[in-house]
Amino acid sequence: xxxxxxxxxxxxxxxxxxxxxxxxxxxxxxxxxxxxxxxxxxxxxxxxxxxxxxxxxxxxxxxxxxxxxxxxxxxxxxxxxxxxxxxxxxxxxxxxxxxxxxxxxxxxxxxxxxxxxxxxxxxxxxxxxxxxxxxxxxxxxxxxxxxxxxxxxxxxxxxxxxxxxxxxxxxxxxxxxxxxxxxxxxxxxxxxxxxxxxxxxxxxxxxxxxxxxxxxxxxxxxxxxxxxxxxxxxxxxxxxxxxxxxxxxxxxxxxxxxxxxxxxxxxxxxxxxxxxxxxxxxxxxxxxxxxxxxxxxxxxxxxxxxxxxxxxxxxxxxxxxxxxxxxxxxxxxxxxxxxxxxxxxxxxxxxxxxxxxxxxxxxxxxxxxxxxxxxxxxxxxxxxxxxxxxxxxxxxxxxxxxxxxxxxxxxxxxxxxxxxxxxxxxxxxxxxxxxxxxxxxxxxxxxxxxxxxxxxxxxxxxxxxxxxxxxxxxxxxxxxxxxxxxxxxxxxxxxxxxxxxxxxxxxxxxxxxxxxxxxxxxxxxxxxxxxxxxxxxxxxxxxxxxxxx
Numbered sequence: 384x385x386x387x388x389x390x391x392x393x394x395x396x397x398x399x400x401x402x403x404x405x406x407x408x409x410x411x412x413x414x415x416x417x418x419x420x421x422x423x424x425x426x427x428x429x430x431x432x433x434x435x436x437x438x439x440x441x442x443x444x445x446x447x448x449x450x451x452x453x454x455x456x457x458x459x460x461x462x463x464x465x466x467x468x469x470x471x472x473x474x475x476x477x478x479x480x481x482x483x484x485x486x487x488x489x490x491x492x493x494x495x496x497x498x499x500x501x502x503x504x505x506x507x508x509x510x511x512x513x514x515x516x517x518x519x520x521x522x523x524x525x526x527x528x529x530x531x532x533x534x535x536x537x538x539x540x541x542x543x544x545x546x547x548x549x550x551x552x553x554x555x556x557x558x559x560x561x562x563x564x565x566x567x568x569x570x571x572x573x574x575x576x577x578x579x580x581x582x583x584x585x586x587x588x589x590x591x592x593x594x595x596x597x598x599x600x601x602x603x604x605x606x607x608x609x610x611x612x613x614x615x616x617x618x619x620x621x622x623x624x625x626x627x628x629x630x631x632x633x634x635x636x637x638x639x640x641x642x643x644x645x646x647x648x649x650x651x652x653x654x655x656x657x658x659x660x661x662x663x664x665x666x667x668x669x670x671x672x673x674x675x676x677x678x679x680x681x682x683x684x685x686x687x688x689x690x691x692x693x694x695x696x697x698x699x700x701x702x703x704x705x706x707x708x709x710x711x712x713x714x715x716x717x718x719x720x721x722x723x724x725x726x727x728x729x730x731x732x733x734x735x736x737x738x739x740x741x742x743x744x745x746x747x748x749x750x751x752x753x754x755x756x757x758x759x760x761x762x763x764x765x766x767x768x769x770x771x772x773x774x775x776x777x778x779x780x781x782x783x784x785x786x787x788x789x790x791x792x793x794x795x796x797x798x799x800x801x802x803x804x805x806x807x808x809x810x811x812x813x814x815x816x817x818x819x820x821x822x823x824x825x826x827x828x829x830x831x832x833x834x835x836x837x838x839x840x841x842x843x844x845x846x847x848x849x850x851x852x853x854x855x856x857x858x859x860x861x862x863x864x865x866x867x868x869x870x871x872x873x874x875x876x877x878x879x880x881x882x883x884x885x886x887x888x889x890x891x892x893x894x895x896x897x898x899x900x901x902x903x904x905x906x907x908x909x910x911x912x913x914x915x916x917x918x919x920x921x922x923x924x925x926x927x928x929x930x931x932x
Contacts, residue, residue: 422789427466440453450520458511480512530550545682569603572601574599583691612687636676662728667822680693694719733838770805873917
């Protein structure tokens with residue numbers, strides 16, 4: 384699925400944001416390699432063809448930790464070219480590529496592999512080829528942060544195996560067009576495993592085939608899916624399910640857990656339909672009704688694999704029993720169920736083109752946690768939750784990373800990003816309008832890959848506020864805007880410091896027990912007071928610093 388750029392009257396804003404971002408990045412000193420560029424750029428060998436369909440057909444040798452098989456890649460020709468880039472990371476190897484029953488030459492350059500096509504590629508035609516591969520895939524060191532294959536055992540000694548590859552890339556375990564900008568329209572995932580085990584992957588189970596002492600599970604994905612969202616989960620699973628009556632009709636919600644955990648899962652996973660109810664309210668219909676929703680137990684913490692959300696939070700509330708907001712509200716729900724499922728809207732429905740813009744995934748999903756709390760426990764509780772997460776903001780580097788080299792920004796894209804969106808909500812001053820903006824995001828960019836500029840332009844347009852400086856401040860610098868003020872001789876003086884050019888965000892304050900708005904700039908402003916003992920507080924819902932002079 385090619386990315387679709389929305390034409391709206393904020394093109395100048397896009398230009399300004401891009402220029403501002405590049406000027407900031409030029410001040411950094413990180414170095415990148417040719418492999419980083421091949422991985423992170425929409426190269427000419429990628430841009431001429433559009434993904435339409437994958438059939439990933441693999442056999443996993445559990446004893447040898449070995450994978451073999453092929454990926455059938457179907458594509459539409461957009462421009463004439465004879466060289467196609469496919470990505471596969473060492474130590475896995477491409478053994479052959481076949482098109483029209485002929486073997487094709489492959490030029491290898493590290494993890495990028497360039498296939499020399501023999502047939503003329505005619506614009507508008509649909510074609511396919513088979514990429515065969517095998518080897519020992521990278522073993523995850525600390526999944527999901529350092530991903531690959533997790534080769535584990537359950538308490539009974541059964542193999543318990545799962546994949547995770549966000550950031551690292553799907554090419555760590557299967558050959559694909561490993562760039563976020565182009566999502567495949569649909570996909571069949573066929574996985575051969577020992578008969579006593581089950582594979583659970585994305586989409587719906589079409590059929591199971593018996594081959595001697597093995598079985599092949601065929602899972603079909605009806606909707607566009609990003610590469611890192613594709614997963615394989617193998618274990619001695621038990622299955623139970625329910626039907627949720629949602630905005631899009633009846634939604635199948637399926638749960639796959641280790642057999643010993645069925646009873647506790649039936650109780651604990653009640654958070655899943657609660658999540659669905661809250662998020663459909665805030666964000667609109669679940670984006671993948673055709674593929675259903677699954678929660679799958681895995682031997683690591685969890686991940687947002689599309690329609691196959693993985694779970695490893697040990698059936699505890701919070702984040703492994705901890706409240707990430709330090710307020711108590713974080714222990715009212717299972718963090719992994721809520722957060723990773725929130726990614727179905729922000730990451731899987733709306734997907735960043737370049738992972739430098741991963742804040743689109745993580746900031747909105749972090750913010751979804753506080754919206755979940757608000758839905759069930761009230762607006763005050765939700766605000767306390769998101770404000771509480773500020774304690775872990777580092778402000779070590781900008782939220783946006785380097786473009787075209789597969790580089791993520793700061794981990795502050797979670798808590799700082801969530802607080803940025805909470806601050807923006809205060810500027811809107813209309814909760815229903817804000818909810819419709821969030822729902823509109825998922826409708827406008829339904830099943831699309833997008834850039835930061837598209838999201839910023841949309842939010843500026845829908846809020847009616849020029850948010851250029853706002854996003855430059857919070858996404859592209861580590862500066863926390865600071866409201867300096869003084870009260871002297873019955874006069875309040877105030878201004879912004881530590882800000883980018885043109886930052887003039889209004890802020891709500893309480894002055895002598897009355898709420899009102901101030902409109903600071905970098906120049907001192909003054910306000911006459913009725914008393915020399917006036918009280919002054921700033922609304923804590925704004926992510927800023929306050930400094931009394």
